[in-house]
Amino acid sequence: MMExxxxxxxxxxxxxxxxxxxxxxxxxxxxxxxxxxxxxxxxMHTIKGSGAMFGFDEIASFTHEVETVFDMVRNGRMTVTKRxxxxxxxxxxxxxxxxxxxxxxxxxxxxxxxxxxxxxxLVPQVELPQxxxxxxxxxxxxxxxxxxxxxxxxxxxxxxxxTNILMCGTNPISLINELRDLGTAHVVAxxxxxPELDKLVAENCYIYWDVILTTxxxxxxxxxxxxxVEDDCELKIELIDKSGLIDKEQGYKKLGDxxxxxxxxxxxxxxxxxxxxxxxGELLIEQGIVSPEKVQSALLEQQHVKSVRKERSExxxxxxxxxxxxxxxxxxxxxNLVGEMVTVQAHLTQVSLAGGDPTFISxxxxxxxxxxxxxxxxxxxRMLPIGSTFSKFKRLVRDLSSELxxxxxxxxxxxxxxxxxxxxxxxxxxxxxxxxxxxDHGIEMPAVRTAAGKSSRGTVYxxxxxxxxxxLVTIRDDGAGLDRDRIRAKAVERGLLSASAEVSDKExxxxxxxxxxxxxDKVTSVSGRGVGMDVVKRGIDGLRGSIEVESTRxxxxxxxxxxxxxxxxxxxxxxxxxxxxFVLPLASVEECVELTKEDxxxxxxxxxxxxxxxIIPYIPLRQQFDINxxxxxxxxxxxxxxxxxxxxxxxxxxxxxxxxxxxxLGKMYxxxxxxxxxxxxxxxxxxxxxxxxxxxQTVEQSEKEIL
Amino acid sequence: MPLNSSVRENGSIVITSGDRLTIENASDFSRIVxxxxxxxxxxxxxxxxxxxxxxxxxxxxxxxxxxxxxxGKIFSYQGVRPKALDDVIANSxxxxxxxxxxNNDSTCIWFGGSN
Numbered sequence: 067m068m069e070x071x072x073x074x075x076x077x078x079x080x081x082x083x084x085x086x087x088x089x090x091x092x093x094x095x096x097x098x099x100x101x102x103x104x105x106x107x108x109x110m111h112t113i114k115g116s117g118a119m120f121g122f123d124e125i126a127s128f129t130h131e132v133e134t135v136f137d138m139v140r141n142g143r144m145t146v147t148k149r150x151x152x153x154x155x156x157x158x159x160x161x162x163x164x165x166x167x168x169x170x171x172x173x174x175x176x177x178x179x180x181x182x183x184x185x186x187x188l189v190p191q192v193e194l195p196q197x198x199x200x201x202x203x204x205x206x207x208x209x210x211x212x213x214x215x216x217x218x219x220x221x222x223x224x225x226x227x228x229t230n231i232l233m234c235g236t237n238p239i240s241l242i243n244e245l246r247d248l249g250t251a252h253v254v255a256x257x258x259x260x261p262e263l264d265k266l267v268a269e270n271c272y273i274y275w276d277v278i279l280t281t282x283x284x285x286x287x288x289x290x291x292x293x294x295v296e297d298d299c300e301l302k303i304e305l306i307d308k309s310g311l312i313d314k315e316q317g318y319k320k321l322g323d324x325x326x327x328x329x330x331x332x333x334x335x336x337x338x339x340x341x342x343x344x345x346x347g348e349l350l351i352e353q354g355i356v357s358p359e360k361v362q363s364a365l366l367e368q369q370h371v372k373s374v375r376k377e378r379s380e381x382x383x384x385x386x387x388x389x390x391x392x393x394x395x396x397x398x399x400x401x402n403l404v405g406e407m408v409t410v411q412a413h414l415t416q417v418s419l420a421g422g423d424p425t426f427i428s429x430x431x432x433x434x435x436x437x438x439x440x441x442x443x444x445x446x447x448r449m450l451p452i453g454s455t456f457s458k459f460k461r462l463v464r465d466l467s468s469e470l471x472x473x474x475x476x477x478x479x480x481x482x483x484x485x486x487x488x489x490x491x492x493x494x495x496x497x498x499x500x501x502x503x504x505x506d507h508g509i510e511m512p513a514v515r516t517a518a519g520k521s522s523r524g525t526v527y528x529x530x531x532x533x534x535x536x537x538l539v540t541i542r543d544d545g546a547g548l549d550r551d552r553i554r555a556k557a558v559e560r561g562l563l564s565a566s567a568e569v570s571d572k573e574x575x576x577x578x579x580x581x582x583x584x585x586x587d588k589v590t591s592v593s594g595r596g597v598g599m600d601v602v603k604r605g606i607d608g609l610r611g612s613i614e615v616e617s618t619r620x621x622x623x624x625x626x627x628x629x630x631x632x633x634x635x636x637x638x639x640x641x642x643x644x645x646x647x648f649v650l651p652l653a654s655v656e657e658c659v660e661l662t663k664e665d666x667x668x669x670x671x672x673x674x675x676x677x678x679x680x681i682i683p684y685i686p687l688r689q690q691f692d693i694n695x696x697x698x699x700x701x702x703x704x705x706x707x708x709x710x711x712x713x714x715x716x717x718x719x720x721x722x723x724x725x726x727x728x729x730x731l732g733k734m735y736x737x738x739x740x741x742x743x744x745x746x747x748x749x750x751x752x753x754x755x756x757x758x759x760x761x762x763q764t765v766e767q768s769e770k771e772i773l
Numbered sequence: 774m775p776l777n778s779s780v781r782e783n784g785s786i787v788i789t790s791g792d793r794l795t796i797e798n799a800s801d802f803s804r805i806v807x808x809x810x811x812x813x814x815x816x817x818x819x820x821x822x823x824x825x826x827x828x829x830x831x832x833x834x835x836x837x838x839x840x841x842x843x844x845g846k847i848f849s850y851q852g853v854r855p856k857a858l859d860d861v862i863a864n865s866x867x868x869x870x871x872x873x874x875x876n877n878d879s880t881c882i883w884f885g886g887s888n
Contacts, residue, residue, distance in 0.1 A: 232796055232829060239828060239865050253866030257884070260832050262840040263807040268799035268829055275866060362869055 075120045077391065079165050082109045086158050088457035090151055091464065097146035106154070107136045113161060115247040124173055125164045131182045132157045135189055144189060153184045155461065218249075218282050220307035220371055222328075225292070226274035226300040233269050236295055242275060244291045249281030252370050254363040276363045278306075278370045307371045319371075321346050324364045330356055394487065397448055401634045404444040405727035408635065411437040412725070412748030441635060441725070448634075450490055452530045452539070453481025458494075459501055463526055466505045473512050473522055474505060479529035485537050489609055489629055493539065496605040500541045500625055501526060503599065508545030508623055518620065520544070536611075536653065537631060542624040548617035553577055572710055575615035579603035607759060610636075610651060610742065612709055638745075639704060640724035640753065641717040644693040647753035649726050649745055650715065654706040654758055658720050661701040675703055675714055684714030685765050687756075690740065706758050713762050726755065739764050778805050785815035787851065792821050794830035802830065806837045806848075815847040820855040831861055834883050849882060 086109040093102045110133040118126035132154060138144040160178050167173060223245065227238050245251050253275060260272040279288065285303060292301055322340065325331035331350070339349045347365060350356040411434055418430035456478045467474035485493075509515075509524035516522050527542040550571060557563040557577040577583060581600040606613050610630050617623040630636065630653060637652040659677055661684070669675065675682050684703050687693075703714035726745045735741070740761040741754045776791035776798055786809040794802055809816045816837070841848035862868050867884050 237828070239861070242866065243864065254869070255865045255867040257832075257835050257867060260835045260839065262843065263803060263810065263833075263836050264840070266803055266833070266836045268803035268833060269796055271828065272832055273828065273865070273867070277866075359869060 072120050074391065075116050075122070076165060078116065079113050079125075079161070082113050083158055083162050083165075084454065084457060085109055086113075087155065087461055090155055090158070091457060091460045093146055094148070094151050094464075100140075103136065103140050103146070107133065107140050110136055118247060122164070125161055128157070128164065128178050128182070129161060131185060135185050138189060147188070149184075150188055153181055153188070156181050157185075218280060218308070218374070219284070219305055220278065220280045220374055221285070221288060222302075222304045222306045222367060223277040223279060223288065224274065224300070224302040224328075225277065227271050227295060228298040229267075229270040229272065231271050231295065231298065234298075238271060238273070238275070241291055241295070242277065245277055245279055245288065248283045248287055248291070249279055250370075250374075251277055251279045252366045253277050254359065254366060256359055256363070258357050258359055274300075276367075278367045280307075280370065280374050306367070307374060319368065321361070321364050321368060324367055325350070325356060325360070328364070330360050330364075397487075400444055401448065404441050405635060405729075407437055408441055408725055408727050409746050409748065413750070414748075416748040438725075445486070445631075445634060448487050449484035449631075450487045451482050452485050452490060452493075452537070453478070453483075455490060455494060455497075456481055456528060459497060459528055462498065462501055463505060466502065467509075470506065471511065472505065472509055472524065474509050474524045474526060476526045476528060479527070480531045483530035483532060483537055484631075485530075485629065486631060486634070488634075489631070492605060492609055493627075493629065496602040496627065497528075497539070497541070499599060499602050501528070504541060504543040504545065504623070508543040508547075510546050533628070536628050539627040539629060540624060541627075542622060544622040547619040547621055547623055548575055548578070548615070549619065550574055550617075556583065571617075572615065575617060576613075576709065578615070579613065607757075610653075610757075612759075614710070634728060636726050636728060638724050638726040638755070640721040640726075640747075641702070641704060642719040642721055643687055643691065643717050644695050646691070646693065647721070647747060647751065648687070648717065649724060649753050649755045650704055650706065650758060651755070652723065654708060656705050656707055656712065659703050659705065659714075661703045661714075661716055663699060677703075677705065677714075680712075682712050682714050684716050685761060686716040688716065688718075690761065690765075708759050708762055713758070715756070715758065715761070726753075728755065776801060776805065778809050780813070783815075784813055785817060785847075786813040787817050787819050790818060790820045790824045790855075792823060793825040794833070795825055795827040796829045799829035799833065803833050803836075806833060807840075810837065810840055810844070810846055810848065813846075816841070816849075817847075818850040819852045820850060820858065822853060822855055824855050824857055826855070826857045826861050828861065828865060830858075831865060831867055835867075838881065838883055 086106060089102050089105045089109065093099065093106065096102065110129050114126050114129040114133055117123070117129065135144065135150070136154070139146060139150070144150070156177070160181060163177070164173065225238070225241070227236075231238060242251075242253055246253070254277075256274045256276060257272075259274065260266070266272075281287065285305070288303055289296070289301075292299065319327070322331065322336040326333055326336055335355055339346065339353060339355070347361045350361055351358050414430050415434055418426045421427075460476045460478070463474055463476040504526050509526070510518070510520075512522035515524060525544050527540065529540045529542075531538050531540075554563065554569075554574050554577075557574070557580070558565045560580070560583070562577055562580055562583075563569060563574075579599045579602060583599065603613065606627055606629070612628045614626045614628070615623065616626075630651075638649045639652050639655050639658075641648050641650060659675070661675060665675055673684050673686065675684055682703075682705060688697060698718050701716050701718060702720045703716050704720065705712055705714045724745075728743045729745060730743055731738070731741065740757055742757040742760075743755040744752050745755060747753055776789065776794075778786050778788045780786050788805055788809060791798075806816065818834075837848050840846075862884055869881065869884050
């Protein structure tokens with residue numbers, strides 16, 4: 067149980083750290099934005115509070131220091147400076163390190179100590195925020211997010227411990243502090259039961275507590291605080307306010323009503339006093355009916371709930387985000403099961419059609435419809451907005467530009483564009499390499515930019531948008547652009563291009579993705595070894611995506627990555643060669659044309675087809691896969707668009723469109739080129755999924771070797 | 774200086790806190806304060822600057838304050854008020870600015886500060 071809670075804390079803290087980084091980077095643009103400052107504070111506060119609860123004491127104590135500083139910023143006692151943001155971003159990294167340090171490994175505190183020292187220099191007179199009950203006339207509640215507001219409740223808690231609680235080794239103040247960690251609490255220790263000295267047993271506890279707590283955590287979390295003392299104490303937990311449920315007025319109950327509700331005053335006594343028409347609290351004290359402490363406690367509750375309601379009324383109403391946290395593995399399992407179901411459904415369709423029974427066919431069609439809906443819904447569950455990774459890249463730009471002495475900002479668009487979570491994870495490395503290259507080689511130094519008539523500050527744009535069944539991820543910079551001639555010369559020097567070849571700009575630019583290709587004169591810590599862009603190519607190929615480069619010298623470079631929405635199930639074209647089935651991803655397929663024996667004879671072994679006047683090279687897959695039986699009289703060419711060029715793949719028959727559930731190949735097949743996976747067909751046979759880009763590359767390579 | 778009491782020339786008693794006013798010596802502290810209030814009309818606590826105080830210390834101060842108020846005697850402190858006292862009062866939620874009926878409707882010098 068505790069392990070689960072710790073795992074949940076790690077997940078939540080990681081999300082909060084991402085949110086923290088985003089907020090800090092936004093704060094750099096608008097340092098006076100109080101909402102952002104509050105978001106930073108609350109993220110720190112939650113990381114600290116939950117950290118202490120789940121045994122991450124190192125995180126709790128470190129975060130406390132940073133939170134203290136941001137509390138001062140929040141209260142207007144400090145301003146946001148670049149130095150403060152630098153240190154806070156480093157704090158975020160340090161918390162991330164502490165969060166992920168393996169159990170038993172010794173904690174390296176050097177970074178944390180340096181950060182805290184730096185923060186203390188910024189605020190030489192750091193005052194720790196005082197806990198305890200403030201003046202009731204000035205209750206300021208921390209701002210909370212809309213989502214949190216939707217789940218927020220206010221509780222009245224009376225905790226009267228057993229008198230020997232101290233002798234049992236329990237410190238009630240620790241329990242009160244645990245309550246404080248759950249949300250916003252106002253605590254009043256009631257001292258009226260403390261007797262005079264002659265009746266006092268010094269080791270006994272006579273104090274009892276009234277706590278007004280506003281929290282999103284629910285009653286169980288409150289009860290959990292008292293789990294070890296609940297049998298030995300008087301504990302009363304009452305819900306006194308909840309967003310959306312109880313009366314939505316900004317105000318709150320009158321003082322007398324609260325005291326009556328608490329049982330501290332009878333309704334008759336209240337009526338009597340009301341007749342006197344003085345301030346009710348003063349009258350109660352004057353009459354000696356209720357002690358000043360109890361009146362103060364009730365007033366505190368009144369002010370607390372008023373503040374909570376006021377804040378809620380100032381926040382625009384939103385739909386409550388009903389969401390649950392599910393481990394990614396369970397989603398993967400669901401997708402696998404849906405995949406199996408799609409396969410079985412294909413089998414069912416096949417059998418029902420073969421049987422010809424109309425009732426059976428009708429049921430099979432209904433199952434097919436439901437399976438398709440289930441598949442789409444299941445795949446949608448794994449979709450995440452790509453913007454969740456954008457803040458990481460903003461941070462990369464910020465840190466690297468500072469390291470290189472350049473002025474660069476990052477602009478993003480299409481953050482809400484959704485992609486399969488696995489695709490997002492695998493996009494990370496390619497994007498890091500592309501952006502590092504833009505910063506190091508693309509954007510010029512400020513002086514060079516100014517001399518070229520540009521703004522000294524360069525911009526890297528990162529955006530995403532939907533395009534059919536794919537997402538286009540665009541990385542654009544307004545830097546120097548690619549040096550076409552230099553890339554060509556380098557490609558010729560490395561034997562990647564022949565000196566006399568007539569090639570398009572796109573083909574020349576695509577050379578930058580060759581392994582080890584670099585035109586950089588010097589290798590920097592950022593890039594220049596010719597390793598990064600090769601990683602990009604391999605990464606994007608692995609995602610069955612494509613890369614397009616456009617560049618204008620002096621103006622900038624745009625790299626567009628075309629990525630399929632999901633990796634789990636794809637639309638494909640099922641083809642047959644001999645007795646074997648193969649699958650070609652439909653996204654790249656443009657058309658199918660016939661290839662007769664005459665066409666083959668006319669091409670004189672050069673594997674070129676004339677399709678409506680356009681010469682298209684083709685690859686006979688029979689030869690590639692050593693299938694030796696006789697081909698049919700008329701074969702089919704499946705024409706695909708690969709990296710902007712049309713290439714044909716010759717097969718015996720085109721069976722038709724197919725929903726392909728992708729299964730990865732075993733370790734033994736990792737080195738097989740041209741096959742990216744396999745799928746199970748309705749009749750249980752296996753069909754290989756062809757990687758057309760790699761097949762083309764393999765054929766080109768073998769032809770070069772022959773030449 | 775350890776937990777102890779001494780009588781001044783004017784008859785008031787000064788109790789030195791020592792380094793702790795916690796459950797371990799709560800009984801002694803309570804006894805010394807009680808005896809002092811019985812024998813003098815003015816009892817003052819002199820805190821060690823690094824004194825450790827827990828909830829039992831807070832209760833004894835409150836209890837002594839009530840006893841002194843009821844018998845018309847003075848129970849206060851002299852010297853520097855230790856941070857540990859303010860911290861334990863704030864942490865426990867005992868801080869208040871209301872008048873205390875046990876203290877002749879005056880603001881409590883222990884839990885309400887000077888305001």
